[in-house]
Amino acid sequence: MSASLPGAAGDLATEHPDVWKAYAALGKACAEAGTMTERERRLVKLALAIGAGSEGAVHSHSRRARAQGIDEAALVQVALLAIGPLGLPRAVAAKTWIEDEDAKR
Numbered sequence: 146m147s148a149s150l151p152g153a154a155g156d157l158a159t160e161h162p163d164v165w166k167a168y169a170a171l172g173k174a175c176a177e178a179g180t181m182t183e184r185e186r187r188l189v190k191l192a193l194a195i196g197a198g199s200e201g202a203v204h205s206h207s208r209r210a211r212a213q214g215i216d217e218a219a220l221v222q223v224a225l226l227a228i229g230p231l232g233l234p235r236a237v238a239a240k241t242w243i244e245d246e247d248a249k250r
């Protein structure tokens with residue numbers, strides 16, 4: 146299970162597979178609870194990660210968005226949309242975190 150998960154998430158999945166399984170099931174249930182498309186859900190999750198100031202989550206959701214075929218411009222737009230509610234410094238940080246993942250490709 147942890148082979149597909151980087152860093153601490155992979156470690157948690159390996160060390161506590163029952164906890165990880167329950168966490169994954171909760172995520173699936175939440176995703177299926179509404180009418181959003183997979184693309185919409187991914188962009189919202191990216192926005193929430195930006196709002197939380199979580200660099201790791203922004204990296205993760207950026208990687209996963211690209212794997213789903215979401216283009217860089219859409220990801221950067223999410224960061225730009227953060228300027229109003231979160232401020233320029235948080236938005237610029239998020240943009241650099243998104244670009245970190247692009248640079249790794």
